[in-house]
Amino acid sequence: xxxxxxxxxxxxxxxxxxxxxxxxxxxxxxxxxxxxxxxxxxxxxxxxxxxxxxxxxxxxxxxxxxxxxxxxxxxxxxxxxxxxxxxxxxxxxxxxxxxxxxxxxxxxxxxxxxxxxxxxxxxxxxxxxxxxxxxxxxxxxxxxxxxxxxxxxxxxxxxxxxxxxxxxxxxxxxxxxxxxxxxxxxxxxxxxxxxxxxxxxxxxxxxxxxxxxxxxxxxxxxxxxxxxxxxxxxxxxxxxxxxxxxxxxxxxxxxxxxxxxxxxxxxxxxxxxxxxxxxxxxxxxxxxxxxxxxxxxxxxxxxxxxxxxxxxxxxxxxxxxxxxxxxxxxxxxxxxxxxxxxxxxxxxxxxxxxxxxxxxxxxxxxxxxxxxxxxxxxxxxxxxxxxxxxxxxxxxxxxx
Amino acid sequence: xxxxxxxxxxxxxxxxxxxxxxxxxxxxxxxxxxxxxxxxxxxxxxxxxxxxxxxxxxxxxxxxxxxxxxxxxxxxxxxxxxxxxxxxxxxxxxxxxxxxxxxxxxxxxxxxxxxxxxxxxxxxxxxxxxxxxxxxxxxxxxxxxxxxxxxxxxxxxxxxxxxxxxxxxxxxxxxxxxxxxxxxxxxxxxxxxxxxxxxxxxxxxxxxxxxxxxxxxxxxxxxxxxxxxxxxxxxxxxxxxxxxxxxxxx
Numbered sequence: 001x002x003x004x005x006x007x008x009x010x011x012x013x014x015x016x017x018x019x020x021x022x023x024x025x026x027x028x029x030x031x032x033x034x035x036x037x038x039x040x041x042x043x044x045x046x047x048x049x050x051x052x053x054x055x056x057x058x059x060x061x062x063x064x065x066x067x068x069x070x071x072x073x074x075x076x077x078x079x080x081x082x083x084x085x086x087x088x089x090x091x092x093x094x095x096x097x098x099x100x101x102x103x104x105x106x107x108x109x110x111x112x113x114x115x116x117x118x119x120x121x122x123x124x125x126x127x128x129x130x131x132x133x134x135x136x137x138x139x140x141x142x143x144x145x146x147x148x149x150x151x152x153x154x155x156x157x158x159x160x161x162x163x164x165x166x167x168x169x170x171x172x173x174x175x176x177x178x179x180x181x182x183x184x185x186x187x188x189x190x191x192x193x194x195x196x197x198x199x200x201x202x203x204x205x206x207x208x209x210x211x212x213x214x215x216x217x218x219x220x221x222x223x224x225x226x227x228x229x230x231x232x233x234x235x236x237x238x239x240x241x242x243x244x245x246x247x248x249x250x251x252x253x254x255x256x257x258x259x260x261x262x263x264x265x266x267x268x269x270x271x272x273x274x275x276x277x278x279x280x281x282x283x284x285x286x287x288x289x290x291x292x293x294x295x296x297x298x299x300x301x302x303x304x305x306x307x308x309x310x311x312x313x314x315x316x317x318x319x320x321x322x323x324x325x326x327x328x329x330x331x332x333x334x335x336x337x338x339x340x341x342x343x344x345x346x347x348x349x350x351x352x353x354x355x356x357x358x359x360x361x362x363x364x365x366x367x368x369x370x371x372x373x374x375x376x377x378x379x380x381x382x383x384x385x386x387x388x389x390x391x392x393x394x395x396x397x398x399x400x
Numbered sequence: 401x402x403x404x405x406x407x408x409x410x411x412x413x414x415x416x417x418x419x420x421x422x423x424x425x426x427x428x429x430x431x432x433x434x435x436x437x438x439x440x441x442x443x444x445x446x447x448x449x450x451x452x453x454x455x456x457x458x459x460x461x462x463x464x465x466x467x468x469x470x471x472x473x474x475x476x477x478x479x480x481x482x483x484x485x486x487x488x489x490x491x492x493x494x495x496x497x498x499x500x501x502x503x504x505x506x507x508x509x510x511x512x513x514x515x516x517x518x519x520x521x522x523x524x525x526x527x528x529x530x531x532x533x534x535x536x537x538x539x540x541x542x543x544x545x546x547x548x549x550x551x552x553x554x555x556x557x558x559x560x561x562x563x564x565x566x567x568x569x570x571x572x573x574x575x576x577x578x579x580x581x582x583x584x585x586x587x588x589x590x591x592x593x594x595x596x597x598x599x600x601x602x603x604x605x606x607x608x609x610x611x612x613x614x615x616x617x618x619x620x621x622x623x624x625x626x627x628x629x630x631x632x633x634x635x636x637x638x639x640x641x642x643x644x645x646x647x648x649x650x
Contacts, residue, residue: 039578041564042562042563042564042565042577042578043487043561043563043564043578044482044484044487044563044564049486049487049563050486050487050489050490050551050557050559050560050561050563051486051557053548053551053552053561054548054552112545112546112547112578113544113545113546113547113548113561113562113577113578113579113580114544114545114546114576114578114579115545117543117544117545117546118545120526120543120545121525121526121545124525124526124527124528124543125525125526125527126521126524126525126526126527128522129522129523129524129525129549130523131523131524131525131547131549132525132526134525135525182549185523186523186552186553187519187553187555187639188519188552188553188554188555188639189552333552337555337557338636339510339555339556339557339635339636340495340497340635341636341638342499342500342501343497343498343499343500343506344497344498344499344500345495345496345497346496346497346498346505347494347495347496348493348494348495348496349470349485349490349493349494350490350493350495350510350557351485351486352493352495352510352557357486
């Protein structure tokens with residue numbers, strides 16, 4: 001194999017790069033405007049209420065945060081598990097992980113009731129709160145992945161490469177455990193309160209993160225007019241197939257366990273049978289679009305090396321993953337909390353016993369999309385400033 | 401002529417010592433004085449673990465169509481709605497229930513249950529949700545960041561998020577847009593030495609007397625006597641949160 005050269009991302013003409021940046025910048029500006037609108041008026045202008053307290057911004061934020069830790073996997077495979085085909089992708093993997101986490105956190109922050117109190121969130125800790133732990137895990141993730149990137153790029157730091165690689169790998173497992181436990185530790189709501197949430201979020205992160213990685217890798221190499229070999233993409237594609245299958249498996253175990261427990265029959269029939277939009281999102285969004293079709297695209301011999309099929313499969317994994325988080329976050333809240341077990345609520349001014357109504361509003365949607373744009377902007381700026389992308393990722397043996 | 405001497409100058413040392421002591425006294429004394437004066441005021445003595453404030457609600461006495469306690473709570477704490485029930489704050493609410501197997505119909509009021517082990521306090525990232533030593537669960541509006549995790553965690557749907565601008569606030573309960581809030585057990589009254597909450601007072605005035613409020617740790621209090629003499633239960637007792645609010649005839 002010829003020596004790997006890394007080079008900053010130049011997209012042929014400056015116009016091509018800056019037009020892309022202008023587009024991303026516009027989306028980010030709109031998102032900031034939407035956040036200002038929501039904060040200025042208060043959350044009543046959103047679809048959220050005292051019944052559905054976490055709405056679309058949380059779906060976007062959790063989706064991006066989960067994907068962020070997964071995006072780091074490619075780097076981990078290169079350093080922790082010693083995969084030579086993955087090693088040249090490590091830098092980009094780390095940069096993408098940082099970008100996605102930043103995008104998710106901006107959305108989460110701007111959806112707080114008091115985003116101006118960020119400094120309080122950073123200085124007042126209740127160590128029994130998994131949320132507080134997450135703040136530490138997120139900050140630490142930036143630091144460790146930043147060091148990891150440095151160890152990969154600076155030859156003088158090369159001796160730290162493996163230990164930092166290990167640290168980053170364990171940190172990302174802790175981070176996703178923390179994210180899953182936000183729900184796993186919620187005893188009050190029947191849709192949550194399950195230890196399997198943490199490992200399920202980890203496997204979800206493997207899948208979403210890799211899908212994000214594949215799409216952005218293909219896009220960046222098209223944008224920068226660089227060579228991307230089929231062999232490496234095929235490896236990534238096969239790995240994605242395993243992760244998609246694993247996500248389906250975890251969904252199956254999670255729901256089967258709940259189906260066994262009589263107490264949880266209500267919430268299960270809500271998600272699986274009669275939950276209206278949430279049932280549709282589960283079966284059509286999560287299972288069909290996010291699982292079955294991508295598996296077909298990935299493993300069918302008909303699409304062996306078809307790049308569009310790999311891109312389409314990755315995109316569908318992301319769409320399905322988005323629905324999966326939507327069903328968990330919003331479906332889980334919409335199902336009425338069992339405040340009075342064994343009783344039917346005849347009257348309540350606070351919507352006890354009724355399915356929570358939630359329709360996402362436009363500003364929430366714009367803020368969430370802005371989070372993705374922030375992630376992509378950071379990646380584009382980072383790739384332009386640092387030597388992140390190999391000049392060519394052509395298959396070994398093709399070059400002289 | 402100077403005397404070469406490596407012994408320290410005792411006079412100087414003494415002077416420095418006296419000065420520091422005097423300066424220290426000047427700095428500390430007013431604080432001590434103020435603290436003593438402030439401590440003399442019952443309103444600032446703070447909560448005491450000698451009490452645990454609680455309520456007993458008799459579901460049989462909670463009358464159909466009555467909203468006296470809800471109205472009293474709203475006016476006591478300045479909870480003015482905007483005609484948007486999904487987002488307006490509700491600290492106390494009436495709920496009508498029918499037993500699934502027997503068909504028995506009940507009515508009761510729900511509010512923060514002031515748990516001994518409150519899930520909202522466990523999950524709050526900043527410690528804004530906290531429990532006083534006298535058992536009252538509150539939100540510190542100065543450090544609440546509005547993440548709403550406590551609302552996800554509360555098994556009683558007892559909390560509200562302030563969804564819009566506030567006007568005409570009551571001095572009894574300063575509120576904040578973008579923060580979470582809930583029943584304070586009229587902590588402003590308790591800290592003044594009163595032992596009657598707004599909801600209990602209103603319920604009593606209508607003649608229903610469905611709410612008894614008092615000190616669970618005082619064996620002679622009305623609530624302790626009532627809990628001793630009749631059967632009562634906690635809502636979602638399975639969660640073992642040891643609520644401060646109990647229900648009878650439910």
